[in-house]
Amino acid sequence: MPPLLFTLLNNEISLRLGRLSLASKILDTPNCILNTVRGSVLHLTPDNLRLLPFQAVGITLEQFLDVQPPASTKFPGGAHEFFNFQEYLLYVDIHDPAKQIKARVNSDKFISVRTHQGIRQLTLADYLSYMNAYKPDFFAAFSDSLIQKNHGDKRVQKSIDRTLKWLDDTLDRVEEDTNVFGVLGGHGIREERVRSAHETAKRKVAGFLLNVSEIGDTSEERLDLLRTSLSHLPQEKPRLVYGLGTPGDILRAVSEGADLFDTSYPSEMANNGHAFTFKFATDSNASDMTLSMNLWDKSFARDFQPFVPSCECHACQNYTRAYTHHLLIAHEMLANVLLISHNLFVYGRFFERIRNSIKMKTFDEDMRQFLHRYEGQAQIEHSMERDTEPKTKELIIN
Amino acid sequence: MKSALLWETVANCSTTKARVSKLILPHGTVDTPVFMPVATQASLKGITCQQLMNLGCQIMLNNTYHLGLRPGQALLNEVGGAHKLQSWERNLLTDSGGFQMVSLLTLAEITEQGVQFQSPHDHNSSILLTPEHSIDLQNSIGADIIMQLDDVVSSLTTGPRVEEAMWRSIRWLDRCIKAHKRPHDQNLFAIIQGGLDVELRNTCLKEMIKRDTPGYAIGGLSGGEEKDIFWRIVTQCTDVLPKDKPRYCMGVGYAEDLVVCCALGVDMYDCVYPTRTARFGNALTAQGILNLKKSRFASDFNPIESDCDCLTCKSYTRAYVHLLATRETVGCHLITLHNVAYQLRLMQQIRTAITEDKYPQFVKQFFKTLFKTKDKYPVWAVNALKSVNIDLMIDDD
Numbered sequence: 001m002p003p004l005l006f007t008l009l010n011n012e013i014s015l016r017l018g019r020l021s022l023a024s025k026i027l028d029t030p031n032c033i034l035n036t037v038r039g040s041v042l043h044l045t046p047d048n049l050r051l052l053p054f055q056a057v058g059i060t061l062e063q064f065l066d067v068q069p070p071a072s073t074k075f076p077g078g079a080h081e082f083f084n085f086q087e088y089l090l091y092v093d094i095h096d097p098a099k100q101i102k103a104r105v106n107s108d109k110f111i112s113v114r115t116h117q118g119i120r121q122l123t124l125a126d127y128l129s130y131m132n133a134y135k136p137d138f139f140a141a142f143s144d145s146l147i148q149k150n151h152g153d154k155r156v157q158k159s160i161d162r163t164l165k166w167l168d169d170t171l172d173r174v175e176e177d178t179n180v181f182g183v184l185g186g187h188g189i190r191e192e193r194v195r196s197a198h199e200t201a202k203r204k205v206a207g208f209l210l211n212v213s214e215i216g217d218t219s220e221e222r223l224d225l226l227r228t229s230l231s232h233l234p235q236e237k238p239r240l241v242y243g244l245g246t247p248g249d250i251l252r253a254v255s256e257g258a259d260l261f262d263t264s265y266p267s268e269m270a271n272n273g274h275a276f277t278f279k280f281a282t283d284s285n286a287s288d289m290t291l292s293m294n295l296w297d298k299s300f301a302r303d304f305q306p307f308v309p310s311c312e313c314h315a316c317q318n319y320t321r322a323y324t325h326h327l328l329i330a331h332e333m334l335a336n337v338l339l340i341s342h343n344l345f346v347y348g349r350f351f352e353r354i355r356n357s358i359k360m361k362t363f364d365e366d367m368r369q370f371l372h373r374y375e376g377q378a379q380i381e382h383s384m385e386r387d388t389e390p391k392t393k394e395l396i397i398n
Numbered sequence: 399m400k401s402a403l404l405w406e407t408v409a410n411c412s413t414t415k416a417r418v419s420k421l422i423l424p425h426g427t428v429d430t431p432v433f434m435p436v437a438t439q440a441s442l443k444g445i446t447c448q449q450l451m452n453l454g455c456q457i458m459l460n461n462t463y464h465l466g467l468r469p470g471q472a473l474l475n476e477v478g479g480a481h482k483l484q485s486w487e488r489n490l491l492t493d494s495g496g497f498q499m500v501s502l503l504t505l506a507e508i509t510e511q512g513v514q515f516q517s518p519h520d521h522n523s524s525i526l527l528t529p530e531h532s533i534d535l536q537n538s539i540g541a542d543i544i545m546q547l548d549d550v551v552s553s554l555t556t557g558p559r560v561e562e563a564m565w566r567s568i569r570w571l572d573r574c575i576k577a578h579k580r581p582h583d584q585n586l587f588a589i590i591q592g593g594l595d596v597e598l599r600n601t602c603l604k605e606m607i608k609r610d611t612p613g614y615a616i617g618g619l620s621g622g623e624e625k626d627i628f629w630r631i632v633t634q635c636t637d638v639l640p641k642d643k644p645r646y647c648m649g650v651g652y653a654e655d656l657v658v659c660c661a662l663g664v665d666m667y668d669c670v671y672p673t674r675t676a677r678f679g680n681a682l683t684a685q686g687i688l689n690l691k692k693s694r695f696a697s698d699f700n701p702i703e704s705d706c707d708c709l710t711c712k713s714y715t716r717a718y719v720h721l722l723a724t725r726e727t728v729g730c731h732l733i734t735l736h737n738v739a740y741q742l743r744l745m746q747q748i749r750t751a752i753t754e755d756k757y758p759q760f761v762k763q764f765f766k767t768l769f770k771t772k773d774k775y776p777v778w779a780v781n782a783l784k785s786v787n788i789d790l791m792i793d794d795d
Contacts, residue, residue, distance in 0.1 A: 038721045040728040045735065046713050047449065064721070071697040071717050084713045116725070301469065304477060318447065318485045322477065326440065326469045333444035333727050 004138050004179040004206045006238045010358065013235070014257045017358045020238055022137050022179075025089045026055065029238060029259040030250075030358075031351045033058040033091055034344070035098060035267060039072070039083040041344075042267050043336040046084055051314045051341065053348035056089040058262065060096045061130065062113035065120050069130060079134035092131065093140040093209070094122065097242040098264035100147040100214055108162065111144065124166055128173055138179035140209050142166045146187050147214045156187045160196045167203055179206035181240060184229050188215050193225060197232035208233055210258075213243025223252050230257045247278050247291060247350060248375050251367045254354055266343035273328050275307040275321075275339055276346040278374060281357045281366040291374055293321070295339065300325040313345035400581035401612035402542070405642055409753040414786035415636055415663030418752045421644055423542040424583045425481065425489040428456045430644065430665040431748055433656065433741045434491060435673060439464045440484040443673045444731045445738070447486050453708070453739050454746075457489035457542070459668050462535055463498035467518065471538045479540030490541035491668070493648075494532045494589075497550055508549055510566065529573040533586075537579050545615060546574040548589040553621035553628075560593035567591040567617075568605045575609060587646060589617035590635055594627050603638045613644040616664070620649035625778035629658060633785060636663035653682065653744055657764050658782045660748050661757065672741050676733035679723035682740045684767050688716070690733065695720040708739035758788045765790055 002023045009017040018029040033056040034041050034049075041049050041057070059079060064070035075082040080090050094113060104112045110121040124142045131139050144162040146155065167182055174180065182205035186193030200208065210229055216222040222243060230239060241258040244250060245265025253261070269276065274292040293300070293307065306316035307324070315324075315338040327335035357363040404422035411417065421428040435442055435450070436459045442450060450458065460480050469483070477483050480490055499506050499515045506515040512528030529547040536544040547570050549563040571588050578586050588606040592598030606614065616635045619628050632647060639645050644665045650656065651669020659667070672682060679691035683703045688695070690702070701711040702719065710719065710732040722729025751760035761783060769775050772791060780790050 037726055039718065040722055040726055043444070043727050043731075045449070045709065045728060045731050047452075047709055048446070067696075072721070074697055075699055075715070075717065082715070082718060084718075302473060302476060314446070314448070322469070322473070323440075323483055323485070326473075326483070330439040330441070330464075330468050332439055332441040333730070334441040334446065336727060337444055337446065337731075 001135060001137060001178060003177045006207065006236065008235060012358075014255055015358050015363055016235075016254075016257055016259060017355060018238060018259055020056075020089070020260075022089060025087070025137070027089050028355055030254045030261075030354050031056070031259070032261040032263050032347065033089075033240070035096075035263045036060065036083075038063045043270075043333070043340045044344075048314065048337065048341060052344050053352065054088070054344070056091060056260075057083075057085050058091040058093060058097070059083065059134075059136070061092055061094045061127070062096065062115060062120075062122075064115075065113050065122060066115040066117040068120070068122075068126060069133075073130045073133035075133075079136055089138075090134075090136045091138050091140075092134060092136040094127065094142070095145065097211070097213070097262040098267070100145075100211075104145070104147055106144045106159075106162070111142065124169060128170065131174075131178075138181060138206055140181050141170055141183050141205070143183035143185070145183065145211065146185065149214065151187055153189060153192075156185070156189050156192050159187075160185045160192055160199070163196075164199050164203075167200065167205070171204055181205060181207045181209045183209045183211075186225075186229065188225060190225075190228050193228045194232050197229045201232070201234050201237075205237070207238040207240060207260075209240045209242070211242040215243075219244065219246070219249045219252075223249070223256065226253060226258065227256045233257075247280065248371055250350070251280075251354070251370060254358075255363070255367065263344060263347060266347040267340060270336060270339035270343045273335070273339065274343075275315075275324070276343050277308055278346075278350075278370075280350055280370050281353045281362065289373055295321060295324045295335070296328055297325075307342050308346070311342065311346065313342045315339070315342040315345075399575055399586070399610050399612070401585060402581065402583050403585050403612050403644075405644060407641070409755070411661075411752050411757045412755055413758050414661040414783075414788060415633075416660045416748075416752045416757050416786075417663065417665070418749045419644070419665060421665070423457070423489045423585070425487065425542055426456060428489060429746075429749060431656070431660045431745055431752075432457060432666050433651065433745050434459050434666065434668040435738050435741070436461070436668055436670045437484070438670070439468065440480055442738075443677070443734050444727060445734055447484065449709075449735065450486075450738070451488065453735070454742055455488070455738070457491060458486070459491050459493070460484075460539060460541065461498060462492045462495035462532065462539060465492075465539055466495060466535050471535055474538045474540075479538065481540060489543070490539075491543040492536050492539050492541040492545065494545045494547040495527060495535065496532065496547045497648075499527060508566075510569075512547070529570040530577040533574050533577040533579075537584065540580070541584065543585045543587055543613065544578075545587050546571045546589055546611075548591055548617055551591075551593065551618065553594060553618055553623040555593065560595060561598055563618075564591045564593070564598050564602050568602065571606060571609055571611075575611070585612035587611055587613040587615050589615045589648070590639075591618045593618055594623055594631060596631075596634060599631060599634055600638070603635060607638070607640060611643075613646060613666075614639050615646040615648050617648055619647070625776065626781060629662065629778055629782035629785075632659060632664060633662045633782070651741070653741075654765070654768065654776065654779055656741075656744065657748065657761055658779050660752070661761060661783055661786045661788065672737035673734050676737045677724070677730050679729070679733065680737075681719070681733050682737045684764075686768060690716060690719050690723040690729075692720075702733075702736055703740070706736065706739065706743070708736050710736040710739075759794060761788055762790060762794060 182200035212222040240260040303321040532547040549566040646666035698716040
């Protein structure tokens with residue numbers, strides 16, 4: 001595969017503006033990678049998908065591992081063509097960013113993966129052979145990821161050792177210019193997070209993956225642990241983060257130096273009948289303080305406006321709240337299509353506005369206003385702490 | 399009675415009773431023979447209106463019974479009808495609601511007044527659907543074609559009940575015509591009843607043609623009757639119905655039924671089959687049905703149908719659709735898109751063949767592709783086509 005290039009477009013340590021490129025494909029960061037389920041973006045046929053502002057798609061391998069090797073690896077044209085994502089940057093991970101299995105048994109020989117027919121085992125050799133067939137633009141390294149809240153120190157250390165060994169094996173075996181994202185670990189143990197970040201950064205990886213979805217009880221704790229890892233990573237490589245999705249968390253993670261996210265949050269909200277109403281860095285004096293509206297609510301039965309009147313998404317341009325409410329009540333699948341079309345569109349635009357805000361050097365003020373509007377005073381105070389002292393020192397003290 | 403449609407026949411088959419026409423309705427022209435997909439609750443199973451327009455769909459169905467329950471008549475009045483509700487700029491047809499009541503509700507009782515049935519939400523109360531209610535509701539929905547409330551009896555019913563239903567359907571047609579408030583922009587179609595009895599059908603035809611409605615449906619069929627009787631009733635009706643009005647065969651949607659009924663002179667069809675079967679993973683093709691759930695498709699890297707130009711076939715292999723079929727909504731959407739494209743393309747091919755006056759050749763090729771060998775041809779289809787001068791058993795040179 002051609003090399004994945006990452007260029008930082010500004011010189012700020014934490015407020016990063018970057019550009020990921022591979023051949024003619026470009027992904028400006030901060031940004032998100034579209035999640036898929038069995039190789040499709042939830043509820044969206046390819047024509048509806050292409051109405052949305054996205055350039056990168058992530059495939060979850062475990063969803064195809066009911067039978068190994070998966071049939072899709074036998075397709076001669078690679079994963080881009082098989083899944084009809086030719087024009088997208090294609091990323092592969094083993095696990096689903098949205099659904100981590102609770103009891104995962106891994107060993108030196110294999111890791112456990114969740115398929116539609118139950119738990120299966122995957123070896124490094126098989127994983128690499130599937131990646132060789134898929135030829136994605138970049139993929140997550142084989143890793144001994146921990147997904148329970150509490151693990152002993154020894155288990156955490158072992159997971160990092162294993163993950164690093166597998167990373168070395170991987171980089172030995174793959175062709176040059178294979179774009180592998182190193183998976184960072186360390187769980188809730190700061191020293192181990194630092195070690196994992198340092199050691200992974202020494203290897204020839206194209207970027208880093210940090211999953212904070214199962215650590216910390218609050219998003220503040222998750223952000224704190226994220227910060228611990230991020231501050232030990234080199235500037236010139238992209239950082240993909242799972243486990244943070246609300247607009248407030250995205251803003252905070254961006255200000256900590258995260259570049260890429262997944263789309264679990266907008267998808268989950270759509271599946272719950274919610275349409276995003278939040279706005280970031282706009283002139284509008286929106287008095288609405290809610291992030292989303294619940295279309296199941298009876299109050300929308302006779303509301304003949306679009307979700308967001310100024311929104312340019314396909315759903316808002318053509319359909320009303322009352323119609324979506326009707327579709328939800330009638331259990332019609334089109335409700336999900338409209339809600340996810342809107343939420344993903346808004347989410348994609350949200351990242352566009354974040355980049356623009358960083359470019360215009362108004363990000364801190366835009367973020368402060370956003371958090372004030374949507375999260376209230378308490379949250380703002382917390383988020384403002386970040387600028388008070390350089391983060392790089394913080395960990396060593398801990 | 400007053401009509402809000404224009405009917406222009408473009409071509410007549412010189413062998414069969416098939417014809418190609420332009421049915422000009424308030425929301426645009428419909429090329430017939432036409433298959434109308436069914437968007438029961440003002441939505442076609444996950445497909446957007448834009449996708450349907452891209453497929454070339456000119457008219458679709460909504461079900462009156464469902465829309466009457468949800469979102470309800472008051473809201474339909476407020477929004478200005480079903481076109482606006484679902485943002486559909488092309489034509490709509492609604493049924494009377496009576497069929498759903500009889501088929502969905504076990505405790506329906508039919509009296510001269512109307513159809514009495516138990517409320518689906520409150521089992522202690524009952525609702526009476528009269529011809530006046532049905533039309534009133536259909537006036538609120540605002541479809542371009544609306545149907546009379548008829549007294550539906552199963553096509554397997556025999557005896558005096560069939561005759562009673564036929565006469566009652568005529569009386570109810572009169573009440574519908576009287577109750578219809580929008581004849582200037584909604585076309586009320588009569589529904590020919592009379593069961594499988596030739597005499598009763600003739601009487602009903604005579605009486606309903608007298609009422610001079612803008613179009614006619616052939617009702618009381620597709621209820622499990624012998625196909626060999628079904629086609630005879632259809633052809634009896636098309637023989638008598640006025641040539642300058644559209645004829646609609648309700649609930650017909652299997653490919654071979656469409657091809658045969660077009661030869662018998664039917665212009666319009668609807669059926670939930672193509673969209674319903676998609677949800678079970680079944681894709682329609684000229685060579686028959688593929689159940690994409692089957693493991694033999696797991697590594698099949700061909701499109702569903704190689705000469706199909708639908709989005710699904712242009713974008714994906716059978717192996718990909720197999721991964722999603724019946725598991726993810728996208729799998730259902732992809733097969734639904736294909737199946738609707740298949741139905742609409744079949745109708746386009748039928749219209750082209752009739753226009754070029756090559757319908758008999760088309761019909762023969764169609765049966766050969768679908769059934770492969772003559773011993774598999776359905777006997778009723780062979781008989782029906784023979785009645786309009788196509789002998790499937792004789793190959794053309």
